[in-house]
Amino acid sequence: MKRNGAPPDGDEAAALARALQDTTEQRRRLEMIIDGTAMGTWEWNCQTGAMRVNERWAQIVGYTREELSPITSQTFSRLVHPDDLAQSNALLREHLDGRSPHYDSLCRMRHKQGHWIWVQDRGRVYEWDAEGRPLRMAGAHADVSDLQNAREDAADTRQRLQAVVDASDEVAVIATDIHGVVNLFNTGAQKLLGYTPEEVIGQVNPGLFHEIHEMQDYLRPLADAEGRLPTVFEALTAHAAQGTWSHQWTFVRKDGEHRQVRLSISPLDSGSGQRMGYVGMAVDITPLLEVREQAYLAAEKFAGAFSSAALGMALVSLEGRWLDVNDALCGILGYTRAELLEIDFQTLTHPDDLHADLALVGDLLAGRRDHYHMEKRYLGKGGNVVWGRLSVSLVRAPHGEPLHFVSQIQDVTVQRFSGQQLRESEHRTRVTLDAVADMVLTLDLAGHIQYANAAATRALAGEGAAPVTGSQIQDVMELTTEYAPRSPLDLAVLLDAESNAVDLHSDLLLSVGAQLVPVDLTRAWLQGEDGQVSGTVWVIRDVTQQRARQREARHLAEVDPLTELSNRRGFEAHLQEAITRVARTGQSASLMFIDLDNFKPINDSHGHLAGDAMLWAVATVLRHGVRDSDIVARLGGDEFAVILAGCSLRRARRIASDLLESVRTLSVPWGAGRLVVGTSIGIAAIGGHMSVDAAVAAADAQCYRAKALGKNNVQVEAPVHGGPDPLDVGDAELDGESSEGGPG
Template identity: 85%
Template sequence: MSQSPTSASDAAEALREMAEQRHRLEMIIEGTAAGTWEWNIPGGQMRVNERWAEIVGYTREELAPITPETFFRLVHPDDLAQSNALLSAHLEGRSPHYDSLCRMRHKQGHWIWVQDRGRVYERDAQGHPLWMAGAHADVTDLQQARQDAANMRQRLQAVVDASDEVAVIATDVDGVVNLFNTGAQKLLGYRPEEVIGRVNPGLFHDPDEMRSYLQPQMDAEGRMPTIFEALTAHAAQGTWSHQWTFLRKDGERRQVRLSISPLDGAGGSRIGYVGMAVDLTPLLQVREQAFVAAEKFAGAFSSAALGMALVSLEGRWLDVNDSLCGILGYTRAELLQIDFQTLTHPDDLHTDLALLGDLLAGRREHYHMEKRYLGKAGNLVWGRLSVSLVRTENGEPLHFVSQIQDVTAQRLSGQQLRESEQRTRVTLDAVADMVLTLDLHGGIQYANAAATRALAGEGAEALAGSQLQEVMELTTEYAPRSPLDVAVLLDPDSNAVDLHSDLLLSVSAHLLPVDLTRAWLCDEQGQVSGAVWVIRDVTQQRARQREARHLAEIDPLTELSNRRGFEAHLQQAITRVARTGQSASLMYIDLDHFKPVNDTHGHLAGDAVLWAVASVLRHGVRDSDIVARLGGDEFAVILAGCSLKRARRIASDLLEAMRGLSIPWDQRRLSVGASIGIAPLFGGMSVDDAVAAADAQCYRAKAMGRDNVQVEAQALGAVDPLDALDASESGE
């Protein structure tokens, strides 16, 4: 039966419209720069447009034949499982469409972010998917922008949190807290999770204080504004500050200066408020303490057992207490008519005036001396004088404050002092620690019996009169052949001793671990004139410390270095590379199919496998190399003086040895494989960067089928002299 002309015309018109629609659809797709794909699910074939291939840097011909495996091969291993789960959910009808954000490897080797969307558009009679189509787009720039925004938020939060002396609290327009920095935590005692999104800042105000403040603002209907409404009303047009009482979580009251400012969005609309509170409590306490101190000084001045005086800059007595009058034998009225120079013994006046000159010039803050005064009865009074200078707020000298203790009786008790010194020497000779008294040039003025025995030998004569550097030498465990400079150790302004917790004392050709404690001796003018050293033998203490450090850095199962010890050794290796320029490599090892061993045979079997692998690694490298178990089934090896090429050969040998492992367990033989990644160490890189570089190569080994070695490609071109030697010896 022939077709009528009208039917043929209609069919042609329909085909033409379909072609135009398809052309328009293709133009729209091309205009969006999206890659399209179509998947015959039962047959496993896929059709993609040229843009799909361009996004990952290929042509369609380079990717042919294109199948789902093409997509799986390009997707980042970390994203593949999630993408497959989303795809399965859609294919099984549990989600209306497939939508996945994942990373795909570009032909040039870098990763790009792709938004992949699709939907099944045809199913068979049983509901099984037949055809699916979708598109994916390069959203790398969008992801980077999101990351930059997140980083910016983190930096802003860090800036706010760094201001821990200022409490910063932000709210939305309804008064709900949405920012609570570390300063607010410190001031109020709440954790952010207790406050943010939960409370109104009115919680922090003293209820009684706010009730009195809000009472006058009550309206005709008897309604008072809330604390938030009242305070933000003042800040509607700009910053408003006021002093308030805040209540901490523990009930303690704090006085604060609170400044409230409005927060407006980009369009000018009000989005909230920010309050900044400075704790005034310490300042108010200082003021209170200053007032109390002034009262106490007035009371102490008049009732002190010591003689006290306020002296003008010219030396006249401005005020004296009763004790000073009693010491010198004058009445208060008599002393206020004369100056201290008149009552000072002529032999002591020059020194006293010189020290006063140092005070006025700012060369010292106070001074002490013993001097003689002329009493009213003609008697000689020995006084221990302490003088300080009071200045105005601008730093201008105001007057002197003098304290005078009558030490006449002490000056006459020399015999008692000598007896006291004798008792001190006997006591020090009974002490096991070495005690030395030194002048600032290293001269030994006194050495107790323990010091004499240790430094000069049993039965030796006293060391007094010897030079310190002639009888002893101090070094450190870090540099045992580099003696410490005695002049630096005897400098009161030096902290050389404080910086060393690893001092060694050279005694009789061997090094003794010691601790050194210093105390400084001052002369009558307050100047440092010498030092007392106490040296203690800490051999057993250091040994216990070393044992504790060793236990802290060893994995108890494999007896390899643990992560803590590994990181310390890795930092040393990086520092050595920076200093010497010598090659070094880091090997990262992740066992393959280890989890089934634990799941099937138990953790004791897993421990046996880990011990066997540790043994292979330990015996497969040099004694100078560091082998560590980082945790679980992850190991690392630090190869000092080893280039990547040599490291790859070592790794291949280790891999071959592990392939041959056969561990007997419960009438079975257990085996395990490994994936190894290797990266070079560079001077200046961080420990985290080094581990990440080697871990990335291990990841690559996993992605390429496991049981192989991957090395950072861009570093393989470097030539190491040891490689050349190996090549010549092996005929390479």
């Protein structure tokens, strides 16, 4: 054995040299690995606070080691963002106390150039003293600014996308995972179905929303060989496995109400192509179906106007063949009715206009539009070209199946050639309106525009104008209402999350240049990381056509097509308004019932066209014989009624006497002769506590009395109590006078 302190022999020296070489090589490789990962390393003396770092540690924050010397734990504390230091110290203390296996902290550090960078700092204690107290600790940190910024950008993007989804509350958006569990339920879905997101997300399958009997009928043919039925989710997503699939369904709200919806289901795939789930978008089409139902019933009710219309009218099959045409259309095109029924509209359409016409027909059949208008050329029988202004709508059955087209054709050949400039202007306007899409605006709570899409920029600043981003919303947009179009709304109220100003207005108008455009405005609120509302998203939609269709539907339902007077439905609505007004104000009002005398012989002897001509003439006499504020209605057949607001019985009798004389002297030329009729009129007071039926019965009884007393006279009900009528000053000479035109 060698003595202590004796130099090593040759073998030992060689072994020591090899060990030293291995250690040096391992250290070199470790340094290469650290340098390759661009990591900053550090060692910390837990007792003295001294730190030793590599050059990369200093480079991450923009310094050299010499610039930071002397490097201690205070160097780290000085560079860390104040908001992150407490958390970093807490994590360090947790590790030093042995409550965590290592120290791991994400924090911001100030770069030498003044900006903040994100650093992921990790380390652990590797040496303890005899009492178990930490002596030395080592670790590394890395610049993760790009990763952290990407995370924040992704979170911000998700927030904005969620806000846009929630802002479109006319569309219900429901997303699920691949097992059918709901993970997104927007405000449109809440509005449509009546559930809150908390009641749905993570808890239910979307099959809950379907009407059970309808879905059972749908699933029954899909049973497998053992009779097992697929689930609702399985059946619907099978159709959408390769792309979007749409279908009409009945949805059941939380309160049990049924709504008809058009549901489109699309698959959701990750960037790698892996199926993540499905998204369904449902649009409530219940109001549209109701309007179509009303239009269908109205078309059936007023079919008599078809043959007598001054415009050319035709019923056209889905294949384009004429099913029926009126005389006016035959005159426009020069064909007989029999000739037109043997051909289709494609044959008579100018070749240059046929493609556009068929494209619009395709849109109708596909449900992309409810009607269309165009000017097109027809080939007349004599080889002439006829310019027609064509209006086409599609008639559907109550359940939505297409039946046939209704076409109206106005001969505008003369106007076409004399007004080319006007038509071009109208065409440009129409194209511009057709190109308008929803406007989307993002604003902060002070009203500054942070984002505006192309449609919003075009509407608020004009085509080709500079972006409106950064502008104050009050400076570029003005909203009013249909009832007060000259009184702008305070847009600051719409920036208040607690305000229901939008909900109170279904008649908003947007001032676009010199125009006021009917719009709907929906809002969604942006929230910051602290959960506080920081801004809002507005979606503004042009609803010009929707409100026009509503007005048109009301017009069709309440106007008699032959006389253009109110029909019975419209009359009853006006009568109820008159009764309510009398109850509220105490003002007098009278109801006049008119029945034509000797009208039936006209129909029997001369035909219904002669009867229609006489009804039109009588309607004209009645319309011009009363005030503009009075309501004249045709109740059916040869029965008419007049609602006289603010009019006593005596004054109503005077008006009736004048009408009686006007109708008596009315003469309508027909063929070689002239048509005449008489009239019997009954008048009753409208009471503030009467029902519509009671008021009608009272006036009808007086009209019946006039008929019984020889026709062609006026009968007025006896007053409920004696005394002069306060509205009849100057009418005392009528007291005791018999009714005009007959016995009293």
